[in-house]
Amino acid sequence: MADELPTPDVTEDRDDAYALDEKTVHAIQAAVEADDAETLVRLVDHMHAADIADVLEQFDDATRQHAVTLLGSSFDGELLTELDEGIREDVIDALSPEVLSEAVRDLESDDVVDLIEDLGKGQQAAILDVLETSDRAAVELSMSWPENSAGRLMQREVVSAPAHWTVGQAIDFMRESEDLPDDFYHLVLVDPRYHPVGHVTLGKLMSSRRNVKLADITEESFRTIPADQDEEDVAYAFNQYHLISAPVVDSDGRLAGVITIDDAMIVLDEEHEEDILRLAGVGDESLADRTLAIARRRFPWLFVNLITAILASLVISQFEATIAAIVALAVLMPIVASMGGNAGTQSMTVAVRALATRDLTRSNALRVIRREVVAGLLNGLVFAVVMGVIGVIWFGTPMLGVVIGVAMVINLAVAGLAGVGVPLVLDRVGIDPALASGAFVTTVTDVVGFFAFLGLAAAWLI
Numbered sequence: 001m002a003d004e005l006p007t008p009d010v011t012e013d014r015d016d017a018y019a020l021d022e023k024t025v026h027a028i029q030a031a032v033e034a035d036d037a038e039t040l041v042r043l044v045d046h047m048h049a050a051d052i053a054d055v056l057e058q059f060d061d062a063t064r065q066h067a068v069t070l071l072g073s074s075f076d077g078e079l080l081t082e083l084d085e086g087i088r089e090d091v092i093d094a095l096s097p098e099v100l101s102e103a104v105r106d107l108e109s110d111d112v113v114d115l116i117e118d119l120g121k122g123q124q125a126a127i128l129d130v131l132e133t134s135d136r137a138a139v140e141l142s143m144s145w146p147e148n149s150a151g152r153l154m155q156r157e158v159v160s161a162p163a164h165w166t167v168g169q170a171i172d173f174m175r176e177s178e179d180l181p182d183d184f185y186h187l188v189l190v191d192p193r194y195h196p197v198g199h200v201t202l203g204k205l206m207s208s209r210r211n212v213k214l215a216d217i218t219e220e221s222f223r224t225i226p227a228d229q230d231e232e233d234v235a236y237a238f239n240q241y242h243l244i245s246a247p248v249v250d251s252d253g254r255l256a257g258v259i260t261i262d263d264a265m266i267v268l269d270e271e272h273e274e275d276i277l278r279l280a281g282v283g284d285e286s287l288a289d290r291t292l293a294i295a296r297r298r299f300p301w302l303f304v305n306l307i308t309a310i311l312a313s314l315v316i317s318q319f320e321a322t323i324a325a326i327v328a329l330a331v332l333m334p335i336v337a338s339m340g341g342n343a344g345t346q347s348m349t350v351a352v353r354a355l356a357t358r359d360l361t362r363s364n365a366l367r368v369i370r371r372e373v374v375a376g377l378l379n380g381l382v383f384a385v386v387m388g389v390i391g392v393i394w395f396g397t398p399m400l401g402v403v404i405g406v407a408m409v410i411n412l413a414v415a416g417l418a419g420v421g422v423p424l425v426l427d428r429v430g431i432d433p434a435l436a437s438g439a440f441v442t443t444v445t446d447v448v449g450f451f452a453f454l455g456l457a458a459a460w461l462i
Contacts, residue, residue: 025055032063037070044071049078056091057084065094072096077103081111085118086290092123101130108181109138110155110263117143117152142257150234151227153267154248154257157181161214163189163197168210170200185245185260189214194254196247198222224249227256231267236358238264275356275434301439308443312337315447319454322462328395329457332387332404336453339383340411340445347372347419348441352433355423369420376416380409403460407453411445418444 024043031040044052056064056079068075068091075095080103083091092100104112104127112131116124116139128136138156145151159180161170170187174180186199198218208217221241225234225248237243238261245260316323316333323329351368354360360368384405391401422440423433 025058028055028067029059029063032059032067032070035070037072040067040070041074044074049076050082052076053079053082053084057087061087061090065090068094073099073102075099075103077106078111080104080115081107088115089119089123092119092126097126097130100126104130105132105135108155108157109135109142110153110257110259112139113142113152117147145227148231149227150225150229150231150248150259151256153231153234153263154227154259155181155263156257157184158188158247158255158258159184159186160188160190160194160196160255163191163215165214166210167205167208167212167214167217170205170214171210183260184258186219186258187214188247188255188258189218190255196222196224196249196255199245199247201244222246224253225259227251232271234259235264235267235271239268271356275352301435304439305442308439308446311443312446312450315450316454319458322454322458326400326457326461328391328397328400329454332391332400333450333453335387336404336407336411337446337449339408340415340449341442343376343379343412344415344419344441344445345438347376347416348423348437351420351423352437355427355433360420360424365420365424369417369424372416372420373413374416376412376414377409380412383412384408397461399461400457403456404453407449407456410452411449414448415441415445 024047028040028043031037031043044055047055056067059067064087080088080091095103104115107115112127112135116127119127128139131139142152142154142156157179159174159177161173165173174187184202186201187205188196189198189200191197198215199222200214200217201219204217204219205214221243223237223241223243223246225237225246227248227250234246238246238259243261243264245258247255248257248259250256319329350372351360354368387408388401388405391404392398418441422444423437426433426436426440
């Protein structure tokens with residue numbers, strides 16, 4: 001019987017674990033403030049680049065730039081790819097040409113492209129100038145593809161072999177090669193015109209006999225990606241078909257590069273984050289953004305919300321006499337609008353996410369709309385009873401309870417319809433549903449809620 005492995009001494013106190021992280025941040029900050037480069041380098045030496053980037057992002061501009069200067073030649077090039085775009089330019093400016101040169105040379109071509117595509121022309125030129133001729137050519141070729149395309153996402157470093165080779169030939173070739181990528185998952189098979197015709201996983205390659213032909217052990221999941229394909233479609237393909245890597249081809253079908261799962265998942269994660277931010281009307285923001293930039297981005301949708309709020313107020317103004325006659329209406333009408341707004345947001349969030357994952361299409365749109373409307377009706381009936389009872393107990397007017405109950409049913413049903421219908425319409429006309437749906441859905445539920453409640457009150461109570 002095998003000996004039992006010793007149990008690691010792991011604290012169960014999550015607060016203590018978090019405190020250790022805080023201590024590290026404070027220790028790094030103290031080393032920076034004390035100009036202690038030796039201690040700073042020692043503290044970050046075994047940290048992942050992503051964790052170091054998180055620490056730097058917590059500092060103010062002056063402390064961050066001083067930390068970068070103190071790191072000197074110990075600055076890891078991977079840090080540049082992990083930093084938030086809002087502070088990346090400042091960090092690059094703080095690096096000496098020698099440190100920047102060494103940092104960038106260690107990066108794969110796709111990481112360099114991701115690094116420079118959002119920089120100004122001056123900083124782009126500074127980074128390109130420190131690259132070797134072959135690396136610079138690869139980066140410039142990738143930059144020639146449209147923004148947010150597979151050509152920008154791919155790395156030029158790709159391992160390929162003729163389709164007629166055997167396993168032994170491929171292994172000998174890779175062992176003798178001096179410029180293999182640091183990480184790769186497939187050997188891409190090409191025909192004489194350099195068109196990809198299949199790929200072989202490294203696991204299959206190493207587990208097969210030397211005389212086996214590569215063409216006999218190719219993967220069924222093989223598919224190529226056009227270089228001009230949108231990166232969102234690329235991420236969808238990786239997620240949908242469980243790809244690990246995929247070759248990218250140019251307009252003539254020739255092998256141009258390869259996209260790996262880590263890059264595709266970064267795009268997918270960015271799309272998810274972007275959808276969440278846009279649903280709140282804040283767009284592409286981060287904690288590193290400056291105050292004026294944040295205010296400028298948020299202003300347009302706050303202005304749209306102001307206009308929609310005015311529309312709802314115009315509906316209310318049409319029933320001034322009714323509200324004046326029955327003051328209880330002023331107390332209860334925000335409840336109807338609020339319930340409708342929340343129900344609409346629930347349906348809208350599901351619809352926007354389904355559109356992003358392509359689960360919501362023309363073929364099932366009516367079924368989804370019908371489902372959301374029926375769900376709204378069912379919830380509306382339940383809350384109608386609740387609010388009806390509350391209305392009677394609170395104000396002693398049975399008919400007031402009936403009015404708010406019926407208005408609740410109407411508004412929650414409309415909320416389900418608007419929550420799915422608005423994103424579908426916006427998507428059909430080419431407007432990002434995540435960005436614009438919230439304001440329109442809220443407008444619909446507010447207007448319908450106020451109109452239904454106050455209209456029924458005017459008809460049944462006055």
